[in-house]
Amino acid sequence: MRSTLSRSVAALAAGAALSLASAGVAFADATPVPDDVIPHDNTHNQASFWEAYLLEEFGIEATCTKDDKPGDPWIVPAAPSGQAWVLAVVKGGAGDSANELYYEPEAGWALSHQSKGNSHVIICSAVPEEVPTTPPTTETTPPTTPPTTETTPPTTPPTTETTPPTTPPTTSTTPVSTSTPPATGPVIETDRPGGSGGAASLGLVAAAGVLAAAAGALVLNRRRQSAEH
Numbered sequence: 125m126r127s128t129l130s131r132s133v134a135a136l137a138a139g140a141a142l143s144l145a146s147a148g149v150a151f152a153d154a155t156p157v158p159d160d161v162i163p164h165d166n167t168h169n170q171a172s173f174w175e176a177y178l179l180e181e182f183g184i185e186a187t188c189t190k191d192d193k194p195g196d197p198w199i200v201p202a203a204p205s206g207q208a209w210v211l212a213v214v215k216g217g218a219g220d221s222a223n224e225l226y227y228e229p230e231a232g233w234a235l236s237h238q239s240k241g242n243s244h245v246i247i248c249s250a251v252p253e254e255v256p257t258t259p260p261t262t263e264t265t266p267p268t269t270p271p272t273t274e275t276t277p278p279t280t281p282p283t284t285e286t287t288p289p290t291t292p293p294t295t296s297t298t299p300v301s302t303s304t305p306p307a308t309g310p311v312i313e314t315d316r317p318g319g320s321g322g323a324a325s326l327g328l329v330a331a332a333g334v335l336a337a338a339a340g341a342l343v344l345n346r347r348r349q350s351a352e353h
Contacts, residue, residue: 155197155234156226158214164222171246174213178248186210188248196242197234207249216240 167173171188178184188211191198203209212226216237224237229247236242 155236156229158224158238159227160225161221162223162225163220164218168213168223169215169244171248174211174246174248178211178250184210184250186248186250188246191245191247194242194245197236198242198245200229200231200233200235200247202231203249206251208252209247210250211246211248213246215243215245217243 162168169190171190174188175186178186178188187207194214198214200209200212209229209231210227212229212233212235214224214226214235214237215222216224217240219239221239226233226235229235235245
């Protein structure tokens, strides 16, 4: 029952407008099935009960009217100007299914009690909710195909770059001399007089040499003379 009335009353505005345009003209017969049934109770025979019922159960402020002499079937008329039908109650007999409920009936429906003749009909209308002027936004459903993850292989293999040293290491090698130094015998150093004292000693030695030579010459001369005599 609640699920049926959960449809927006505003959706009935279009039906109400169509009904107003065709007021007094019977639509093609339609024989819908009741949405719910309620047992007989004397309070259910009052239009005020159904007004309270709609307000309490669905929060709808409705106006209900009763037709004590309905036809069978009873044709749903056009709703009052600016309103839409929200409920029709067809009463038949006094059993557990005495009250048959039709939610949001449309003009032109032919209503007949399913097991008994129509005793009375109570129908309720309400002002439709204001229809927004902006059309609803249509949400686009993304495709069900999962996204493809594409892995692009690297076009160039990774390069390990080794930077060579800017200046090659220099190894300094001292060439080995192949020339053989001249053989040199032992050096015998003779002490020489140094300074002015040395020069005087040389002079004496030279004088001594001259004297010795003169003495030798003299001796030789005398021997020569002796040999002549």
